Structures are given as structure tokens and as C-alpha cells.
Amino acid sequence: MYFKILIVICVCVSYSANGIPLESSVQNLKRYFDPRVIGGENTPEGYAPHMVAILVGDEVIQLILCGGSLVKLNLVMTAAHCLTDYQIMKEFFHGALGSNNWKTGGKRVEFQNYHIHPEWDPVLIKNDVGFISLTEKVELSKHLQLAAMNFDFVGEEASSVTGWGWVANWALTPFHLQVLEVTTLSPEDCSKRVQEASSVWWPNAPPVDPKIEICTLHSTGRGLCFGDSGSALMSKESGTQIGIASWAFTCALGVPDMYARISGFKDYIESVMKQY
Known part of the structure; x- marks a missing residue:
């Protein structure tokens, strides 16, 4: 069972990488080993309460696949390339929300459906927008809030x-x-x-x-x-x-x-x- 999960995780990571492509230089491999948003800082608890961790695996072996934002009580918005293999590997997908620590805090959630932009282009990485829905609605709290959309064009x-x-x-x-x-x-x-x-x-x-x-x-x-x-x-x-x-x-x-x-x-x- 765990061998199967490891294979799934490796495949999912390869697809996740499509959205953040690698250059081929072996000399730059050291850049891949920083365990965070590169140069980022730990957030205080309750910061960015809209954030959802999209995970693959089970309780023993799991990996962050992508992030997402809670936009409805049962809907998460993310990148389309995060969901391209959801249909064939959905048994391994789940999420965590309501805490800045996806491993020990907050709530585990299960997914049931997904949407990928109809004009998603994996070659040019365009229209990279998708959604994944939860099996049930969540309750909002000070650590869990909806992300508000800004439909105005933003410059600097x-x-x-x-x-x-x-x-x-x-x-x-x-x-x-x-x-x-x-x-x-x-x-x-x-x-x-x-x-x-x-x-x-x-x-x-x-x-x-x-x-x-x-x-x-x-x-x-x-x-x-x-x-x-x-x-x-x-x-x-x-x-x-x-x-x-x-x-x-x-x-x-x-x-x-x-x-x-x-x-x-x-x-x-x-x-x-x-x-x-």
C-alpha cells in the first residue's frame, strides 16, 4: 500500500513541477533544498486564514502538493496544474485548513469534485486556474476565513x-x-x-x-x-x-x-x- 502511495506522490510532484519548471543545471540543485517559500518567514498563528494545504498521501506518508485559498465554505481555488491528475488519484488527495501548521493543527478535509479552466494550456502554462470542492461545508472562525476576490486590474x-x-x-x-x-x-x-x-x-x-x-x-x-x-x-x-x-x-x-x-x-x- 505504501509503495503505491510513494509512486503516486512522485507522479504528483512531477506534475506540480510543471507549474514551476526546473532549469537543467546540476549546479543549481542546491536551490531546491530550502524548505519554505524561499526567503520567507514563519507566519504568526491566524495569519492568512484563507490558506488551504492540498496534500497527497495518507496519515503516515503525505506531501504538500499545492496551496489554495478557501473561497466558499466548501470550495478551494488553486492552480489548474495542481489538479490535472486528481481524477485518477483522488483517493490520495485531501486537505488541511484552519491552522498555519498543516501537520498538527486545524482540520483535515476531503475532496469530492474539481474544476479546471476549459482553456488550460499546460505547454504555455496559461489559464492556470482551478477549483476543488470539499465533501462538506466548513465553519468559519478567527483561524479560518474566506478569501475575498479582487477583480480590479492591478499594476505595481x-x-x-x-x-x-x-x-x-x-x-x-x-x-x-x-x-x-x-x-x-x-x-x-x-x-x-x-x-x-x-x-x-x-x-x-x-x-x-x-x-x-x-x-x-x-x-x-x-x-x-x-x-x-x-x-x-x-x-x-x-x-x-x-x-x-x-x-x-x-x-x-x-x-x-x-x-x-x-x-x-x-x-x-x-x-x-x-x-x-
Whole structure:
């Protein structure tokens, strides 16, 4: 049984990596072993009460696959690439919410259905928006709240992203939620920086589509890594969600991290949420 679970975990991680692709340089392998949002800090208890850990495995062997945000009492929004294999491996999927420590606190939840954007493109990593529903509604508390959507177009703005990151020693993740303060870039600056980074780190990196993508940048050594996919990008000014972690030049290379832009998917997001 555990052998089967290990195989499933390995497969899930390989698909999770599609959203945060790897460069091939062996010299950069050391970058993959920081067990958190790279350069982030531990969050105080109750911080980011919208966050949901999407896990794969069972009580003995489990791994963070992605993050997500609670948007209805029985609905979590995440990245589409986090859910591409849900149908064939759903027996191993579950979640944790209501605590910044996914291992020991909060509530375990089970999933029953999922939605992937109909125009999800795994090659160009576009329209990377998805939802996964809970088997039952949860009760809100000071440690569990819904994420409010921001459908306004955002330019440069102070923001933050939280996540449980990936990895240490290839299989360990931090139990405690990490937070990184970042700044969203203007569409022009984002496109320029990604183009420059592509010539160095990833020649076939997807082009930026500012209408449906938004990017952030902090500095070298601070950014997204494996397991952060699907996590919410939140505006510091309004406290609303403006993005969903999608892909990056792994990990924390001092170049932009990419998110699905909430304002670019207003119709789709509202259409799914109305079903719950």
C-alpha cells in the first residue's frame, strides 16, 4: 500500500513541477533544498486564514502538493496544474485548513469534485486556474476565513504570498506556513524582466500575457519554489486576492514569479463559485 502511495506522490510532484519548471543545471540543485517559500518567514498563528494545504498521501506518508485559498465554505481555488491528475488519484488527495501548521493543527478535509479552466494550456502554462470542492461545508472562525476576490486590474502594488514550500532532502516540507512580502510589477516591467531571464535561465519560457497574468519580484534568494503553486497572492492595501501562484524560474533566482491574474478570470471564477 505504501509503495503505491510513494509512486503516486512522485507522479504528483512531477506534475506540480510543471507549474514551476526546473532549469537543467546540476549546479543549481542546491536551490531546491530550502524548505519554505524561499526567503520567507514563519507566519504568526491566524495569519492568512484563507490558506488551504492540498496534500497527497495518507496519515503516515503525505506531501504538500499545492496551496489554495478557501473561497466558499466548501470550495478551494488553486492552480489548474495542481489538479490535472486528481481524477485518477483522488483517493490520495485531501486537505488541511484552519491552522498555519498543516501537520498538527486545524482540520483535515476531503475532496469530492474539481474544476479546471476549459482553456488550460499546460505547454504555455496559461489559464492556470482551478477549483476543488470539499465533501462538506466548513465553519468559519478567527483561524479560518474566506478569501475575498479582487477583480480590479492591478499594476505595481505591495503584496504578499504565503505557502508551505518545497523541499528539503527531496521529501520534507515546512509544517508551518511561510510568508514573503513582494511587489507586483507593471505589465511592461514584468514582460521585459521575463524576456531577459529567459535568455539566461529558460530559453523556452512561456511569454507573458498581462491580461491574465501578474508577476512579483523581491530579490535573489526570495521567491516561490515547489509546493507553492496554487497559493494566493494578496494585496497588502485591500487584503484581497489578486493572483494564484502559477510558475517561476526555480527557485528564487532574482527574476519574476508568475501568477494567474484574478481580474483576468472574473467570469470563470464567478461561474464556478455560483455552483457552490
